[in-house]
Amino acid sequence: MKRELGIGRCGLACCLCSKNTYCTGCDSGECPGKEWCENRKCSIEKGVAHCYTCEEECKKGLLGKIKPYAFNLFIKRYGEEQLLDCLEANEKAGVVYHREGVNGDYDDFEEIEKLIAFIQTGRQL
Template structure:
């Protein structure tokens, strides 16, 4: 787990992704999908860093996917650090959230 990559704006776990070797997470500004990401555009417009910081219960963009939506709900309730702690613990226990070719992105 690359904890420093954190959680993407939409709730994807960038910290667990091995898909793109040149990306250092959503919040690094290096995400290859940043120009089309509906969640990123919305958050920039509203001056929020993450969907879990927003008071709305929305299902647009990547929040239509179960994992980002679930991670967002968890972070809203318990905070990003607790989410990262749980993901790290679960990864050590062998739980796989991300597999090559299967991802939470829309494309």
């Protein structure tokens, strides 16, 4: 885990991304998705560092997917450091962020609250 990369503007875990060997995050200007990422563009236009700091209830762009949406909701409830702590502990316990392509253990959910519980515990309840 490259904790220093933290959480992307959209809520995805740049710190665990399989592309982080060459990507240095949303704000570096090196992000491979910088031209098309709706969440990056929107947050820059609004002057906010992350979608989770925005007051609007939104499912724009990547927030239409359960993982980044749940990560944002988790941060709103518990803070970014708590999310990073949980992701790090889960990785050490064998939870996989990206298994094939961009899908991993955090993508196996249909209910947000179940995913949030998984983030906290590292196991499905």
